[in-house]
Amino acid sequence: MQKLAGPVGILGFGIEGKSTLDYLVRNGEKEIVVMDKNPVTLPALPSDVNVKIFTGEKYLDGLKDSVTVVRSAGVYPLSNELFRFQMNGGSLTSQIEIFLNETKSKSVVGVTGTLGKGSTVSMIRHALNACKIPCIIGGNFGVPALDLLKDDSPERISILELSSFQLMTLPVSPHVGVVLRVSTEHLDWHKSVEEYRDAKANLVRWQKRKDYCVYIQDAAPSAAIAAQSGAQKLSYGTKxxxxxxxxDSLSIDGYELKLSDCKIRGAYQLENMAAALLAVKALGADVPTALQALKSYESLPFRMEFKGEKNGIEFYNDSYATRPDATMAAVKSMRRPFALILGGSEKNADFTELSKLLVSLPQLKKISLIGATAERMLASLNEANAQIPMHIFPNLDEAFADACSLGAGSAVLLSPACASFGLFKNYKVRGEKFNELVSLVRN
Known part of the structure; x- marks a missing residue:
């Protein structure tokens, strides 16, 4: 470990902050400062470790007692307090920066984008496992990056899902950077779309010629990010x-993969597969083996997950779709006549483009609306001149029953385009409720 100048501050003490504390203690740091607006409970620590705790409205006062600060991803880094801290000689770093500088991994793959990050990193792992190449997943998906250093190995490839929060201010890039579709997200945190995309660009901005940048050329923001990389480029697109x-298929190096031969559903998953295969290719793995392996890849929970067929009705759980563009990708992949369960908590998203797409789909036969956004979604759909049945329901149970009324030969899709709060604790609980309702359907 490259010794961090101490005392070392931990800014934000959620899951990532606790992981940072564990890392610092493992590596012999004795003077630590913990800063969080919320109350802090420390785990049992060695007696020679001294931890100062700053909480409440003045939690940033802990900066005065810190020389180096490890920022947790959810803490906005461009505050006046952190600016003054650095101007006075303080050093600001992050879990991802420390990991990239310290890991023994023979290669690190970083994946970012607005949609598909979790699916793509898990596809890369699935393909590498088939190629008998040791690998591990971490970052925004799985375990915090610094936890991966506990049993680090030069034989292993590390695959990191990286959000804009984690990438913002990052001054180093991984060997393989994968830039999926980038649109707009987290504008309640980022000051602008430009800042959001600029943060994403740090994934590849610092790459060298020996590195690889995988990107989707059909998405202008993603292509613009890739252009900032000095690495070798590998692109995927429609031509x-x-x-x-x-x-319905993808091709790479003369090999073809048909969606009909895969376990997963959703045409947009072919984009993720293309990105995963190019990442595997950049790592020197066998492409035909990786491609064959993706046929057996199964969807992550709540991501366009096929839950089976009952009474001739197919059920798809896409509860993870908390943004309009995620739902747009899902509905485009539907082939049967289907009913859509839509709506959730309010994030002030613009539903105009989603509404225009929905009214253009001949296979969409019914929309069942729930949550705080239901009224606004209904107004948006009416403005787009929707001609199909649309009703608002007080809960998912009644919306589900309505969606099932299309009968045999149809499908029911939960893809809310909104977060779950209000009706559910999170998208997982919402997805679990949908699965429970499917299980209660009698054949």
Whole structure:
């Protein structure tokens, strides 16, 4: 470990902050400052470790007692307090920066984008496992990055899902950077769309010629981010790319993968597969083996997850779709006549483009609306001149029953385009409720 100048401050003491404390203690740091607006409970620590705790409205007073600060991802880094801290000689770092500088991994793959990060990192792992290449997942998906250093190995490839929060201010890039579709997200945290995309660009901004940048060339923001990399480029798109995908297949190096041969559903997953295969190719793995392996890949929970067929009705759980563009990707993949369960808590998202798409889909036969956004979604759909049945329901149970009324030969899709709060604790609880309702359907 490269010794951090102490005392070392931990800014934000959630899951990531606790992981940082564990890392510092493991590596012999004796003087630690913990800062969090919320109350802090420390785990049992060695007697020679001294921890100062700053909480409440003045939690940032702990900066005065810190020389180095490890920022947790959810803490906005461009505050006046952190600016003054650095101007006075303080050093600001993060879990991802420390990991990239300290890991023994023979290679690190970083994946970012607005949609598909979790699916893509798990696809890369699935493909590498088939190629008998040791690998591990961490970052925004799985375990905090510094936890991966506990049993670090030079034989292993580390795969990191990286959010804009984690990438913001990052001054180093991984060997393989994968830039998925980038649109707009987290504008309640970022000051602008430009800041959000600029944060994403740190994934590849510091790459060298020996590195690889995998990107989707059909998405202008993603292509613009890739242009900032000095690495070797591997692109995927609908034509003239290193991997080419369509609505039902993808091709790479003369090999073809058909969606109909895969366990997962959703044409948009072919984009993620193309990105995963190019990442595997950049790592020197066998592409045909990786491609064959993706046929057996199964969806992550609540991400366009096929839950089976009962009474001739197919059920799809896409509770993870908490943004309009995620739902847009899901509905485009539907082939049967289907009912859509839509709505949730309010994030002031713009539903205009989603509404325009929905009214253009001949296979969409019914929309069942729930949550705080239901009225606004209904107004948006009416403005787009929707001609299909649309009703607002007080809960998911009644919306589900309504959606099932299309009968045999149809499908029911939960893809809310909104967060779950109000009706549910989070998207997982919402997804679990949908699964419970499916299980109660009698054949």
């Amino acid at each position: 003239d790319a290193d991997a080419i995908f369509s609505s």
